[in-house]
Amino acid sequence: MCRPASKPYCPGEGESVLRILLPGPLNLEVTLECGQAFRWEKVQGSRGIAYKGVVGAYSVMLSLCDVSGTCGEKDAGREFPCLLVSFDPVVVKGTTREMLADAVFRYLSLDDDLDTIETTLIEKDQIMRKALEFSRGLRLLRQDPWECLASYIISVHNNIPAIRRVISYLSKQLGEPTGLREYSFPAPRAILSNPAVLDLARCGFRKEYLLDAARKVDGGEVDLSALGEMPVEKAASELMKIKGVGPKVADCVLLFAYHRLEVFPVDVWILRAMSRFYFGGRQISTKTAREEGIRRFGKFAGYAQEHLYHYVRNSFGL
Template identity: 50%
Template sequence: MTFLKSQVESSAEFPKILHEEDESVTGLRLEIPGPFDIDATLECGQTFGWERVTLEDGTAWFKGVIGCTGVMVNFDRSSSNLTVLYDTQDFCDPSDQKANARALAEKVFHYFALDDDLELIYEFLLHGSVSSGADVDPVMDAALSYGYGLRILRQDPWECLISYISSAMNNIPAICKIIGYFRKTLGKPVGFGQYTFPPPEAFMAAGHSCIRNSRCGFRSTYILDAADKVVNGEVDLDLIANLPLSDARRELQKIAGVGPKVADCVLLFAYHRLDAFPVDRWVLRAMSHFYFDGNAITVEQAKREGSRRFGPFSGYAQEYLFHYARNYCHGQF
């Protein structure tokens, strides 16, 4: 892997909110090639485990967990530097600073999909998907401009699965609260007062009453079914990574409460299957309005047209359409 330029820096160089008095906190700085919008990436609705922290000077940091490490991240557009703060106590050998920094940098690189060539993807979505004779797809042009730099994350498959099971007939703030409850109640403490996402065994041990206390409602049965099938090997989350898209979708749909949309969300946002095209109400409205002259269409029609138009980068097209429709076009259709 060709890696990004990085360096380890002492916590004393960072704002007071980042606990300068704690000598175990250090920082990693990565120079990011290509477009990156950390706000759009973490707040577009693909993930539910990050919290925005705004400092007195107005700079925005995001607090979350990557792997088993609690982090604070900030992206400086002027320098294209991504700063990652972490607690060395989250590592098995806190004294091996170089190895820990390298390991975390690789995880950050992978998680934020910094190897995706967004310029190439944009070029394809603007020109390769055009079928009307126009020079560019005007809808994609608007959506890509609005969300420029948004990247599809590579989330942990188990956490992503539970997140999207919890998303059924739900809103983003409620999903965030459910995931936060599971972390704090069943996870392990890590840096910056955060908690890891618990493994399926922890859900099984917790039982139905504890799961329902998250206020996930009817979804508790689905969550426990997912835990049971993963623990017992009926659903192999590692195997899914190597399956064709249709087979991977069927494997996930063995779990109660996992339909085509939830399966496609997990495949896109955890397994980075960029050919997946999940269709929720926002994408359905956008596809109807922009590509079917406002006529009523089915979810299957929207998915089929999205896959036909956007091919290997359908997932990026979907998320940019979702972000654009929900946040810019809200109320227009």
């Protein structure tokens, strides 16, 4: 049997399924439905509930093997269950199973040491401890930067069903097939050459924002491949060269695509939560909320933010 550290996947589950031995906790449902990514769809798979979505150039269906199943493995008295990844062999042809497993492993940030992160946050304060109880095993993803950027531009002053609809439509119209009847999010150039599709997608006033983003990314004025190497503030100001990208969208991209765990995106929910929990209900600015989040939660502020977000959305009527 393979072990998490040395060999992250196990072949032999069949032609179009691979298994990834989980090196730590993973709450698939919270991770994929907490709102950091917009495209995952809950489906009824052959083995029960699964999530269908796109990782890189390929569609996959993700599910956890059941606790009583035989595919988990004990190591040092601790059980590590498996993640099942099924894919379309026709589309994946030419890619090795190792490469696909690595892509999923990286996308889900299975290398993050959740025990350390969650323990650190729980010790911060009682609010965070309560919040953590609702979303243990949540992992911040490493999404594709362009798709993430475009998605959060679309999210501006919008609601989640509408956001999902727009992204889904654009992908279907302009993206590449990725198997399982899904399509990749369209590249900047695909959008630039079919701007009318943005109207059909009903993205409203965000159309000009998306076009500006596509132009600046395609033209190299904003170099997405260079952002990972920059200090966060510098990377954020690069992103904010784009019309429609302010502090909140920039922080979301840095957190959900570049895995900059020290940022603390503030939307209306986080603003309410910070005001209520840490400022006695007093009115505060988003700037104040952001600074306080970073001050309190330090290098794991991003994880704190996501747990807090999930907490206020799912257990309060704020």
